[in-house]
Amino acid sequence: MADSPSPAAVTISAIAAEAGVSAPTVSRVLNGRGDVAPATRERIEGLLRTRGYRRRGSKAGDKAGEMVGLLDLVFNDLDSPWAVEIIRGVEDAAHDAGSGIVVSAIHRRASSTRQWLRNVRSRTSDGAVLVTTDLDSSLRAELDELHVPAVVIDPVGVPDLAVPTIGSTNWAGGLSAVDHLISRGHRRIGFVAGRPELWCSRARLDGYRAGLETAGLDVDPDLVVPGEFDYESGFRAGEHLFGLADPPTAVFSASDQMTLGVYEALRRRGLRVPADVSVIGFDDLPEARWASPPLTTVRQPLADMGRLAVRTVHRLVRGEAIESPRVELATELVVRDSTAAVPGRVSG
Amino acid sequence: MADSPSPAAVTISAIAAEAGVSAPTVSRVLNGRGDVAPATRERIEGLLRTRGYRRRGSKAGDKAGEMVGLLDLVFNDLDSPWAVEIIRGVEDAAHDAGSGIVVSAIHRRASSTRQWLRNVRSRTSDGAVLVTTDLDSSLRAELDELHVPAVVIDPVGVPDLAVPTIGSTNWAGGLSAVDHLISRGHRRIGFVAGRPELWCSRARLDGYRAGLETAGLDVDPDLVVPGEFDYESGFRAGEHLFGLADPPTAVFSASDQMTLGVYEALRRRGLRVPADVSVIGFDDLPEARWASPPLTTVRQPLADMGRLAVRTVHRLVRGEAIESPRVELATELVVRDSTAAVPGRVSG
DNA sequence: CTGAAAGCGCTTACAG
DNA sequence: CTGAAAGCGCTTACAG
Structure with missing residues (x-):
């Protein structure tokens, strides 16, 4: 896993020697000058990449392994x-x-x-x-x-x-959010998911499911709605969830930004947080504190x-x-x- | 105002010549080596600063005036x-x-x-x-x-x-905020100021005053409360303003973050935005769109x-x-x- | 298109 | 504490 320190420094002349050309030719390739034969250029470029050439000032003390800052x-x-x-x-x-x-x-x-x-x-x-x-x-x-x-x-x-x-710990975070809602007596808990291609989204969803299952509750697929982590998709998810015949009493959404969208969907329907619906987010961005009411959320450090x-x-x-x-x-x-x-x- | 291009490049040897020492000595000063006489070091450091020495790799093509990126x-x-x-x-x-x-x-x-x-x-x-x-x-x-x-x-x-x-245009922005509120019929308009030592805060306050005066309204000093641009000071300002015997019907605050604090102060008193009180911010941060209700604000690009x-x-x-x-x-x-x-x- | 030569800016032993 | 010498990595004319 650790790189074995290269025996000789990767300098222009080292590359030149290996490519069978002179240092000035390598220099020309590096500086994008036009006058180099295509075949030569290609050979040199290949070597530059495989050897990991990096420009090093003149400073003799500029050994490999020193930090640039x-x-x-x-x-x-x-x-x-x-x-x-x-x-x-x-x-x-x-x-x-x-x-x-x-x-x-x-x-x-x-x-x-x-x-x-x-x-x-x-x-x-x-x-x-x-x-x-x-x-x-x-x-x-x-x-x-x-x-x-x-x-x-x-x-x-x-x-x-x-x-x-x-x-x-996305999975554990999802679990703790649902546990919190269950401990407050909620049984119908909606979930607004994050971008499905992202690893963390799946973990949060599974944490949500695990929380329900541990409490002996079924996962109602109608209450799991897709989202994209942003405000707009949270708003749409909120509209959908509270347009349902049997809406949830609480919503966990996989990002604070989506949660703010849920807030707005609730406000438009005249539903109050938390009197009518409990809402919980994920991230603990500064806006979670600044939301009205301040948002309960799962803090990600x-x-x-x-x-x-x-x-x-x-x-x-x-x-x-x-x-x-x-x-x-x-x-x-x-x-x-x-x-x-x-x-x-x-x-x- | 433009620098006249230095006739000779500011190199180590140029500095050395001017200081009456050799190049290696200047190099030692630059690299913080200990073994340089204090007087010499001081003289060289002075020259390094007044001449604006900057390390230039070996590359001969590294002329002054070329960009590093x-x-x-x-x-x-x-x-x-x-x-x-x-x-x-x-x-x-x-x-x-x-x-x-x-x-x-x-x-x-x-x-x-x-x-x-x-x-x-x-x-x-x-x-x-x-x-x-x-x-x-x-x-x-x-x-x-x-x-x-x-x-x-x-x-x-x-x-x-x-x-x-x-x-x-902070002044014009403040003016436009107040104009907007006046056009909606508001006469008692509160102002939450920003950090007083900042130029932009004073301009926004003056814009607020100018808006009122243009409309023939008096500036009521009770309605102008200090703030620090952050959420907490906005919240405190909101508490103060709506604890007044004759509270305003609208509030303009000098940053979106303070406005979110005002939202929360209103919510705690059971006052609704905008049904009971109109609120307007400054900046148009993303959180202005995400507030509930979405916030009217003065956009700063x-x-x-x-x-x-x-x-x-x-x-x-x-x-x-x-x-x-x-x-x-x-x-x-x-x-x-x-x-x-x-x-x-x-x-x- | 390429290389031998000269040179740049800098640094490191080494000597005193 | 300082400098003359050697050397590093790189680049630019110049010649072919």
Whole structure:
């Protein structure tokens, strides 16, 4: 798992020797000059990649393994308050370690990803923290070649053990949300799911199911509605749930943003939180505190996840072993004012 | 205002010649080696600063004026959704220009500021965008010496014309908010102010006053309450305002976050928005859309301000002239569901 | 299209 | 504490 330190540094002249050309030719390829024979260029480019060439200043002391003081932090999108929580933790830990963080959004576009890789190569950052990114095998291979260690926060798919991932206990968090509602007497509990392709969404759903089943309750498929983690899909889910002939008395939704959409759907129907309906979210973004009424939710320690990601990348940079390729930080139920006992419940 | 390009590049040997020492000695100072006579060290450090020395790799082509592809983005704190809006715009424009952005939080601490400056020096970024930062004259002098051009978004004090600033039309925005409420028949309009030391807060307050005065209404000092831009101070302001013997029928608060606090204060008193009280905010953060009811607010184009900041820094890097040292982008009233006509108003 | 030569900016022993 | 020398990684003319 740990890279064996390359016996000789990967310099331009090393590459040149291996390719059977002179150093200036390799330099030309690196700088995108036109006047290199296609075959030569290809051979050199191949070597550059497989050997993981990275530009090293002149400084003789610039040995492999020394840190540049720059870490990349990559999101798909920067449009959610979710992102800033992670940035905060990553910035904090990086600052303590004397590193700067370079934040990018790649918008799920291959072209942006390629440009990001080009930038990483030219600026030679020490490592990368990728957030909810697919990190397909080709991207991983490229980072490997560049010798840029990566850590993934909140992996989208089944964790690939070759790259360390950091998540939270989504299943247990889902379970605790449902337990809380059941302890308040709720029996018909709706669930608004997150983006189905995401690993964490499935875990939260399964936690919801497990909570009901443990209490001896059936999972009513009518009460499980799809969502996309955003406000709009939460609003639609709320409209659907409370348009039902036999609506739930409580709703657990898999993100705070969707929960705010549920709030609005309830308000439009004249239903009050928590007097008429109890509502619980997931994440504990700042907006959960600011909702009216303040939202009961399952806290995900996003900033801590960011901090741990930085420490993990730094261990990898220094070639140290990491405890586990897969870490889940604990979620925590935060009870505020959006959950209450079932309205009008008769004693039995 | 534009730097005259230094006749000779600021290299280690240039500094050495000027200091009357050899290049290795300067190198030692730069790398913090201990074995340099204090007097020599001081002389060299002085020269390094006044000449604006910046580490330049070996590459012969690394002429002064070439871009590194890195921009610094500095916040005091990263704890508000406000920040992510600006990051989004800055990232977007920087990405288009092929630059990466290094984001830092300096927490208003001099020590963090110093560390940030050290980092800037070692990583030689092309320029800096500072958000709501004081940029006191010593910091400015240091950036000048490093030849790192800076732009300030949302300056805290009276704009210092030596550094370009980008803001929004706070005064006009405040005016438009009050106009909107007056057009709905409101006469008693409360105002929750922002942090008093900030320039933008004063402009919004003056806009509020101007709106009332234009309509021939008196400014009732009892209805103007201090705030700090955050949720908690908004909540307290709401409690105060609606504990008054003659409470307002509408409230304009100088940030969306404070407005959410006002929502909660109203909810606790059993007052409905907008049926009983109209409420209007400032910023148009995503949470304004997600509030229940969705919040009428004055939109500040934060992402656009970030984009413009990047373009401005890049002009400065290239030594181009900028149109104006002070730009204000237009605010825009966004009407949603939190404002309505005065309740129970008689026809006249 | 490619290489031998010269050179740049910087740093590391080494000597004093 | 300091400098002359050697050397590193890279690049730019220049010649062919």
